[in-house]
Amino acid sequence: MSEAQTVTDSPGIAKELTAFQQNILVILAEEPRYGLAIKRELEEYYNDEVNHGRLYPNLDDLVEMGLVEKSELDKRTNQYSLTESGKDAVLDQLGWVFGKFISDDGRADELRDLIAAQQ
Structure with missing residues (x-):
């Protein structure tokens, strides 16, 4: 999303992603990571094992979409980082979710409190 664009009521490319890809x-968005670190984060979130055969094809898809950049840390390890388009996709999805969630001032306050607790 360029500076001239704003978050709209549609999640843009994020609507084409699976929940698993959105979670990646x-x-x-926090920081670049190598594949096994992403796998551990996902396993912690899902409280279940994440198969390599699921993770790496999804990472490759995100790279092909231009949402993630893949670089080589060493001959055996790749690092993945969010591109500007990937950041925009996260913001678009959050904007869409927040827009649906915030139906009154009370919910807006709940969201502000949640954001403040994360800082």
Whole structure:
């Protein structure tokens, strides 16, 4: 999303992503990570094992979509980081979710409190 664009009532490319792919983007929004670190974060979130055969094809799809950048840390380890388009996809999805959730001032206050607790 360019500076001239704003978050709209539609999640943009985020609507084309699976929840699993959206979760990968959210994890990478914090900081770049290598594959096994992403896997551990997802396993903690899902409280279940995440198969390599699920993770890496999804990472490759996100790279092909231009939402994630893949770089080589060493000959055996790749690092993944969020691109600007990936950050925009996360913001678009959050904007859409928040827009649906906030139906009155009370809910807006709940969301502000949640955000403040994360800082």
